[in-house]
Amino acid sequence: MELPISLLGWCQWLEHTPLATAISESVWLFPLIEGTHIMALPLSVGMIVMFDLRLLGLAFQSAPASRVMTDIARWSKPGFAIMFMTGALLFMTQAGKAYGNPFFRAKLLFLLILGINAAVYHTSFYPRMAEWDADGRTPVGARVCGALSLVVWIGVIICGRTMAYQF
Amino acid sequence: MFALASFLEWCSNTRWMVYIRDSSFGMPALQSVHLVGLTMLLASILVINLRLAGFSMMGWSLPSLSRQLRPWAAGAITMVIASGIVMFLGNPAKYLASYPFLFKMTVLAVSILFQAGVLRRLSTMEPASPPRRIDLLAAGVSLTLWFTVGWAGRAIAFV
Secondary structure (H helix, E strand, O other), rough: OOOOHHHHHHHHHHOOOOOHHHHHHOOHHHHHHHHHHHHHHHHHHHHHHHHHHOOEEEEOOOOOOOHHHOOOOOHHHHHHHHHHHHHHHHHHHHHHHHHHOOOHHHHHHHHHHHHHHHHHHHHHHHHHHHHHHHHHOOHHHHHHHHHHHHHHHHHHHHHHHHHHOOO | OOOHHHHHHHHHHHHHHHHHHHHOOOOHHHHHHHHHHHHHHHHHHHHHHHHOOOOOOOOOOHHHHHHHHHHHHHHHHHHHHHHHHHHHHHOOHHHHHHHHHHHHHHHHHHHHHHHHHHHHHOOOOOOOOOOOOHHHHHHHHHHHHHHHHHHHHHHHOOO
C-alpha cells in the first residue's frame, strides 16, 4: 500500500508555505526565533536537569525532592512551551533538509525517549513522592529516570546544535 | 600589541587548532559544550534571581540555595569559558573584527563584576519578605545582563 502523501513530500510542502517562506526571507525573523529557541534552554532543559540532579542526590540535598519539583521543575513548563513553538517554526523553514538529517532524526528519537521517561516517572514514582521523601531515600527506579533524563537531554542539545552544520 | 597579535596568529595555526577547524565535528562539538554550559550556568542564575526577587522557592534559604548551586555554576562557567577560548583561538581575526563579539565581551565583563560585587553580597543574606525594591532591581539587572551575553553570542553568527 502506498501512502497518498509521503512524509518527505509533506516536509517539502511545509517549507513552501507562506509562513515558512516569510520566516526564511526575513532578515531578522529567523535569527530572532533561533535565538529564542536557544535562550529558552536554561528555562526548559536547565530546570529539568536541576530536578534530575536532585533525584541523583547531587544537588539540593537539604530539601525534599517534591519541593524541588514544585519550586524549580515547574518553571520548565513555560520553557518547553517556548521551545516547541520556536522549534516548530524553525523546522518549517528547513523541513525538507531536516527530514533526511541524521542528527534531526536522532533528536526526535531522543525527545520520544524523554517523553516516555517522563510518563514512566509520573505514573510509577510521582504518586508516592511524599512517602519516599519522608524516608529520605530516592527509589532506584526514580534515580534511573533522573540519570536517563540528564544524559538524553545533553544528547538533544548536541544533536540540535550539530544538525545545523549539516544544512 | 604586535606581540599579542602574532601570538594569537601562532595559536590559530598550531596543529591542534588546524585539526579542530578542519575536522567536521570540531566546531559542533565545541558549540555543544558551550551550549550545555550555558544551559546550566543560566539556569543557576535564574534560580538564584527568582528566589531573590521573591517569585519562587520561598521555602528555601537564599544563602543555602546559592551555596548548593555554586559548584554547578562553577563547572558550567568552566565549560563555557574553555570552549569559548578554543573557538576564539581558532579564528581570532574574525572574532576581533565582529561587533557582536566585542559587545558580548563587554557585557560579559559587566555581568561578572555585577555578579561578584552586588549579587554575591545580596545572596549571602536572607532577602526581606516581601522583597525590597533593591532585590527586585538587582535580580532584573542580573538576568538582563546574562541573557544579553547569550543573545550577543548568537548574534556573532548572524551579523
